[in-house]
Amino acid sequence: MPLYLSVMLLVLTTLSSLVQAQVNESVPTGNPPAATTSLRDRVTESDLEEAQKTQTLALIGQAEKQTADAKAKSELAKQRAAALETVTQRAEAARQSIRDLKDFKPSVAQNLSLADLEASLATLTESTRAAKQALAASESAMKDTAQRRAVIDAELPKLTASLEERKQQLQNAMASGDATLVGEAIVAELKSSVESLQADIEAIKAEKALLDAEVAASLPQVTRDLKARQVETMEAQLATLQQAVENERVDDATKRLRKAQQMLPELPAVLQPIGQRNEQLAMLIKHLARDIESATDELNERTEELDNLSEQFEQATDRVDKVGLTDAVGAMLRNLKQNLPSIRVNQLRIRQRASKINDANYQLMEMTDRRNQRLGMTIDGLMRDARESTSSDQRESLSEEARELLQEQRTEYLDPAIRAQSEYFNTMVSISTVEDEIIQLVEKASKYINENVLWIRSTRPLYTHPVPSSDEWWFTLPSAWGNVWSRIWADLLERSAAWLVAFMALATLILSRYRLRAEIGHLGEKASQSSFSHFMPTAKAFLWTVATAVPVPLAFGFLGSRFGSVAGNDRTLAALSQACIGLAYAYFPLDFLRQVCRTHGLAESHFGWPAQAIAKIRRPLRLLLWGAVPLAAFAAFLAGGTSGYGNDVLERYVVLAACVILGVFVYRVAHPRRGAPARYLASDPEGWLNRLSYIWYPGLIAIPVSLGALTVIGYHFTSQQIGWRFFQSLGLLFGIGVAVSLTMRWSLVHRRRLRIEQAKALRASLQRQSAEQGETAPSEGPITIPSETAADLQEQMNQSRSLFQTAMASAALVGLWLVWRDVIPALGIFEKWPLWSTTDSITEAIKDDKGNFVTQSREVIDLVTITDVGLAVLIFIVTIAAARNLPGLLEFAVLRRLPLDRSVRYAVTTLVSYAIVMLGLIVAGGTIGLHWNQIQWMATALTFGLAFGLQEMFANFIAGIIILFEQPVRVGDVVEIDGVTGVVSKIRIRATTITDWDRKDYIVPNKEFITGKLLNWTRSDEIVRISVAVGIAYGSDTSMARKLLLESAAEHPDVLSDPPTLATFDGFGDNSLNFTLRVFVSTYEKRFHICNDLHMSIDNKFRDAGIEISFPQRDLHLRSLPNEIRHFFESTSSKNNEATE
Incomplete structure (x- = not known):
């Protein structure tokens, strides 16, 4: 390591140690006092009873332990007192160290090799990481100081009361005059307890004084600032050293490439492959140097992003824990959620980088294999090619030269290439690892924010601040529109081609709307004929319907995208962009629904929806398109241009107006007597939907009312989130409904075409027979197909409907989950309110004293909350739906394609339905804490009780299972029992249904088929x-x-x-x-x-x-x-x- 780097690290470490109090928190172990040792010996040699002796020795052991604790705490109090005297000096030393570090300038020594620089970089990187950990620990200690101070204030009165109590007990024991060994042990234990408590109080008082002094001297803050300065200094030095390493890599690679290029012409022809390989390796090293530089920069960016995100999330959770779910905390959480990195972008980066990592790994393994290859094999290959053109002496000389060149290739080119490739590979892997950590942290933060943010008031209640502030009327000021028109005009000139194409496309769509509407009506009239058997008109009508609904959303969507691209820091343009895009998103599905419900449109003529219900939906849609949607867009415009807590009064008034319009729409459309479902409800006056209209109709009206109420009381963000997801859910369900209707229409016309072809074939056959018999052939008139009643349609599409409904339900569940997945975590707040608790036994592997793993069972308490109960109810509902639909889907999609008769298919589907119900009940029961090991005794008792009380029921149930497996009777068999002959139509848990020739159902208990006699006409x-x-x-x-x-x-x-x-x-x-x-x-x-x-x-x-x-x-x-x-x-x-x- 260079001298400058060693000195810098030593200085930083020394400065860090100066600011820490030298307090040893460990408890020293020493020999027990002589008094207790003598007492222990006397008790051991006494003739006390074994139980009394054991109890006395335990008291003596406790006394020895408390005496040792008292000594340790006394020593700790002295250390804290000594540290108290140096608080001022340590704080000043830390401040001086901070001042000294301000003058530090990163530098790199000259004439260092690449290997030395890389070693120094690795050492400094590790030191920087340790310094960051020390900074995090210091920040954590700052947060713990106030909490520890509160704990001390709570502990001191308790310890003082305990001390007084133990003193009183000691006085009573000494006053009793008990001179026995047991009495002496009791007194010794009480004395040591008093000493331990006194020492503990002194140590805590010393800690309190030390904490107060450190806070007064700002030592925790200064310590944190010093460590932060150390991290900054080391990061600066690290960046300088990193740049030096990158520069040296490029220079070294350039030198190697120049050397290889210079050496190549001088080599004999036989040895040219070695020179060419050196040149390739040198070129690879040069490219890898640049790749490593860019990869390192990216790794630093991702690491910094991860650190910042982690710090922000930790700060958010800390404030929630300390302050609670206040309005300010809610604003902080919403801002954090808005600034979270995109999970999709990071996942895309990882996938794109995976191929580069695989290529780098393959090249690394290839170079490593070449490095490990024996030189003799390479030399033999070169000499084999030169055998005809050289003599043996020349080949021997060339072999020696080739060996030297290959040795040089390994050390000068191949080894550096392997190192560079390995570093590039490791850096790329590190980037993906950091991005994966970012994804995990974003998911964790999103879940945490979504659990809390919806339950926090986002603004002031409207009834406390009903008047909009002057800042909310910003859009009425001329200054707000000063740069708008100039920027739009500049973009129009710069992007004139895009504007022209968009204008021409929109003009074409708008001018063709009337022609398309007429064409839709014409196609609807053709499709409504009962004999029509082509799907292409339906497909055309669907495309023309989309084309008639898309112009307005497309226009506003284009304007919104262009406004957003030129907005910059102009809030008016940004708000306009947000409003236009929001209007496009909201307008299209509503206008598409209106076009679908046109007279002779898709819904009426192609899908067969009731015309009266369609008209009830189409007319009120104008309220939403011309009222609620523009108001929602205006609210988005106000939200985009206004910032600050509480500056949303005008926006909320606009939202309330939109909620009123939405409520009127729901009132008119969903009315049980005058709305869209009126005719359906009138056709089934005794149905559940009709009977429960007093529940679902007010419930639908309550949705816009509740959204408006949330806005009024200050939960405006919550209202926006829930309202937008309700709109998305309805759009999703409508889209799925249109897709299913298109599929059903295709199935219907396909079956019609088959029937027409069959009718044509039948008529041709009749004509041939008539011609053979010499009779007059039937006329070539049009083929007449009977009009399809509801029963005919149901019979035609019975098999397809099950598959379509199941697919629709699955798509709806997946889509609704995607829509509501950010809101569902908010229900986690109900987990804070447990309803009851259950105890469960778990088995885990632990290490014993010898280091071996042993299994151990322990009891854990599971709290059952409102969320668990709701989840159990949801699982139960899904189970019932799955038990009703999945067996039919299984039969339609799989079993009918297998060589199985109808009875086997029925048995399989029945057993599958039983298994689904049983699995659903087990999962739902486990959700609310009903595990088998807890209810098995109850199940056993119920089994015995029911077996005696309902033995007929159990006998029929078991007989039903036997029937499904043994199959003495099957669905579709013709049987005769008790003088009744008919067809077996159903086999259920308790009884089997036989339908006789008069279409009457004869219910027979299952056990009659097992224990009684019956005649099966068709079994074998x-x-x-x-x-x-x-x-x-x-x-x-x-x-x-x-x-x-x-x-x-x-x-x-x-x-x-x-x-x-x-x-x-x-x-x-x-x-x-x-x-x-x-x-x-x-x-x-x-x-x-x-x-x-x-x-x-x-x-x-x-x-x-x-x-x-x-x-x-x-x-x-x-x-x-x-x-x-x-x-x-x-x-x-x-x-x-x-x-x-």
Whole structure:
């Protein structure tokens, strides 16, 4: 190390030590007093009982410890007294040292090598870091002085009272005259306690006097100033030395490059690669010197930024802790938040630098590998190329020369290049590390500020200071507009091309608005037709709607950007820029909503939104566009041009006017009887939304009212933050709604197109059949598609709706989190108010006396706050929503694409819903402190209790799980149980629903399927057999009848050929020859239709073949009738017989 640097560091260290009080706070250990030692020996040799002896020895040990403490504290009091006498001298010495350091001028000794300079730089860097730590410790000690003084004032009365109490106890013990060993031990312990307390009081009084003297002499402040001066001096010297190192690096690299270039022409051709490599390394060293210089400067900038940010944040937290959440502290926190570095910028820098770091690391490893390569291998490669052009003697001479050159290359070029590359790599890594620390500190500071700033009043209440100050009317002064027009005109001349392009684009959009509106109406009329099946008109209507809504926001956005670029320190232009940009942001979504709700626009003709509700929204939007938005922009203009606490009365009046307009808008649009939801609510008068209208409607109106109230009572910043995020949230939800509506529209027209294609194919098929049969073909008229009712639309989009709704909900949750993430930490204030506490056991690894790690369990107390309860409720709501939607999404997106039947898919989705509910309950319970190890006893007791009290319920639940796994019945199976036949439609936790053929639901407890008997028609195979019984008259052709039965079965399309159809002659009945036709069909659900078709076909074929289907015949014998009636029937019968013959 150079002599000047050593002397400077020695002086600084010496000066720093002069200002510190030489007070040794350690407690010296010494031998115990002879009296207690003698007493201990006597107790040890006595015949006291073991318990009494142990107690007596403990008293003696306590007395020895207190005696040692008394001696140490007495010594400490003497040291503090001695330091008290030198306070003035130390303060003056510190002031003199500060005066001496003012004359220090950084310098660097001449003729130092680069290695010496780099070593000195490393040493001074470490010393500067230590000096900064000492400065931070000194500043912390300054802050602790006042707190320690308050602690001393509180401790002295307590110690004095304890001393008096112990003295009284000592007097009582001595007056008792107890001469036993136990009595002597008690007296010895009390005496040592009195001595320890007296010494402690003397030491604290000495500390109090020392602190008072140091404060009176300003020693803490002077000490801090001296250390700050030392840091400044060392930083100045460090900057000078750094510059010297950088200059020496460049000079050294230039010399090496010149030397390599001069040596290259003198080398033989065989050794030219070595010279060329030297030149490349010298060039690399020169470039690395410049790169290291720029990287070091960047590292210093980032380090300084980190130090400043850390100091500001520490100062902010210290003031909050000491002063509280006052208005001034709130202003400080808002200013700190506004000046926080951008996390995104630092992350971008780290990502961009990562590739440079990787390249530098790769080059470093490559050079290191080349440095470690054996010289013989390199020489052999060079000589191998020169084997044909040189002799062996020449090659030997060249080999020796090559070895010398390679050795020189290592020491003169390769090693410096490796050092430079390593330093460049380390510097780049250090920059990224510092930027990562900045990001972490910014996140920490942002979270801390967001937790507190919204709960602090940002200005005075409006009712205490209702009159705007004169400073708030600054915009009415001619001086405020003096430079505005000249700067705008100068920018117009300088950026004329940009202004011209913007003007032409805006003029084009404005002039084409009427044509675009007409085109939107024309597209809407086409899209509203039930047979329309193209999405392109909807896409065009969306683009034209955006184009009609964008001119005004685009104009103000351009003006705001130009005003901001030329504003400089002109507050009028800065305020105009802020107002124009704010107006553009607020105007576009509202005007876009108005254009969407136009007659025959997107909402009415393409999305199918109710026309009445659209009109209720479109008309009141003018209130916001022409009232609230300009007022909000004017408020932003006033805020941008006014500064100072309380100078926002006029701005707040403007905000209140905007809140009134917003309240009127909400009142008109959301009214349950006259607003947009009126028709929907009237269609479902008993629905929850209608019943709870007295809650949600006043709640919506309360939003603008609450924002205005916050502004009135002084929480203007809070009102702005919450109001802006409400606006962003509504815009986000509206944007997601438009995106979902576009997707649903695309799905609808796609399905319509498929239906039209199917209808075309069907008509073409009918035409071909007609042509083959020689009949007249159908006319080529337009294809008629039935108008789509709500039920048709629901059936068409049922599968897609689940996916779209889930995607919309996910996007909404993510978007709302991004919008409100800076406000959500403010809810952390509720963590300060615990509702109850829970105890949890944790296991941790600690070191024992031997240095080995052992596990240890300990109890920790968790406080459950309002935030935890709110989070648990939110988790529960999300769990219910996820249990309802995620299983359906899983089935639609994944399971239906796998080779799984419907019953397996249903089982998977049901179990997933159970798992979601269970996981959600566990997480929600853990949030409010309900951990398993705490409630397992309750769960066990409840399990046993419920098992006995609700054993039927538990049996059904377990049976439901068994059904899902074993699958004796599945959703869609046709089953018969208790005389009821139907299709299994639902399998729930307690019961299973069977829908019979009359569309009635039959609820069966799950255990009936496990413990009872049931008939499952379709469990193993959905193929079922249908039997059709038919009887023909005696005398009919039985062979022909059987043939016709088989023909009827073969002609039916739903009758399977495998297994084969069977027609049997079963026997001779009383009135008929009995046949049975047995056919197999693919599904049980078609059996009624198939039976009907077979009956009709058999009847037609038998009638055509003359086969009579028999009917019952009976002979009636009359024996007890009067003779007249009996003779009448006999004569009639004989006439009939004659006629027949």
